[in-house]
Amino acid sequence: MKDNILFRKLLISGTLIWVGLLAVVPYLILLRTSFLERGGEILQAAGWSLANYTRLFSPAVFSMAVDSALLAAGTALLCLLVGYPFAYILVRSGEKAQPLLLLLVMIPFWTNSLIRTYALVIMLKADGIINSLLLRLGLIDQPLQLMYTSVAVFIGLVYTLLPFMILPLFAAFKAMDLQLIEAGRDLGAGPLQTLLRIIVPLTMPGIIAGTMLVFLPALGMFYIADILGGARSMLLGNYIRDQFLVFRDLPMGAAASVAMTVAMGILLLLYYLASRRSGGGHLK
Template sequence: MNISTFSSLINFRRVVITLTLSWLTLFVLLPHLMVLLTSILSPDSEHLVVWPITLDNYTRIFEPIYANIFWDSLLLSGTTTVICLLIGYPFAYFLSNMTPTLRVVLLFLMVVPFWTNSLIRIYAIKMIIGKKGIINSFLLTTNIIDTPLQILYTDFAVVIGLVYILLPFMVLPLMASFDKLDKNLIEVGRDLGASAVNRFIHIILPLTAPGIIAGSLMVFLPAMGMFYVADILGGAKTLLLGNVIKNQFLVVRDWPFGSAFSVFLIVLMAALLAIYHRANSYIQQKGGLDDENL
């Protein structure tokens, strides 16, 4: 490499880094700092926020009403995660054992809905499960039921929506885990007399644990914030932490409290991610979960 191309490479790198940094500073760091600042100011009906600085917004988070919402939110996200895992795990297993062509086709089908805005897809679900939706019309006309089922505006509807939106985030890390799983190890298990159940418990499950954890986090964390799913499918109830935040900003117009709640959620997610990272590097270092740890 001669000097001029070398120096132009350096320049190119500098330009790219500067651009990225400015972008991140302007649109990520700055807004977050503003949220952080807002979260310690006082609310005001006229000016939205005013001095003085206070920590009241943070103490309010721990009021019982929010603890309930927090608990409900955890439950909904948790249920969503478990269902995604139950559907995604076998699906990822079959995907990773398929012929390459079939696999590309199925992955493609799974990703295609992403080309449509998720808000619109949630409205589509509403059309399907609503009182006059496709499911109810079908069941009514075939006389299986005589009053329409109440699916829409229940927690169940919210879970359906969350699972629908978030399933790919479970499948992709799981598939990566299954791809990394050495198929020889399963044959070794057979060779050493392990039944199908034992092969699953002692070999497949521990070695795909990193995928399970990654997938679960990638479903669980966003699920807590997806207020529009809860708004559209769950009715006017406040179900997710995301709904609390949205309501504080847009309905109650208590920006400092909404900001404090945002910060709280960010810290919570960061903590979960840190735990994941620790767990993952522990597993990576050992190559999988230990038998005894199961």
């Protein structure tokens, strides 16, 4: 019994130290840095400046941030439109088909995403698989410019993040009693009414969770924009990376990071409030 308590204390304090050293402390440093002038070093420079945060709202940076958010929102929407029916089919599929279909979702999930992004290049480039296929079918006369466009980045984001949408949706469908669908039909609801009044409300936690899990990373996956989108920095993630590694403007990068984290935090808070309001109680 006493050993047990000691073990627990060790375990908890170990975790706390780990989180503290590797997450909280660096983040505090980042926070402090964001209030410095350009070239400032946290250990020497003093003073508090909001200049970096003001710069975030300069037209160039702000419109980049809005574009990035729109791209992320579009990614989340397409993932939802593809993932929702897929998750439903997944939960309805038989004992043999379900593990197989799940495996199809998981395999890309387990593969290094850099490798998968380079694989997409082979699909998308001028003499790539998609273009040669379309040319051979006679649907186009000359290769489409897919690479280094926002379309390519969009495809890359959807492809990479789709499993993050499907898995929470699948969990939500699994938690739902499928007989409720029959109950709805029994009481006179057609397929559309059943979807809107029963299936969507009951899978809402999965819809929200999946959307968050796609939207938030889609703001920051700079390497996808690098490989598929070319030199233009399209995502918030690219901008932050460039501030740190290209322009060496640590305080500006820090400020952008903090702003992005705050935005994510607000979204997560909204999610928490929404999931609490939708009763939570119905997820037994």
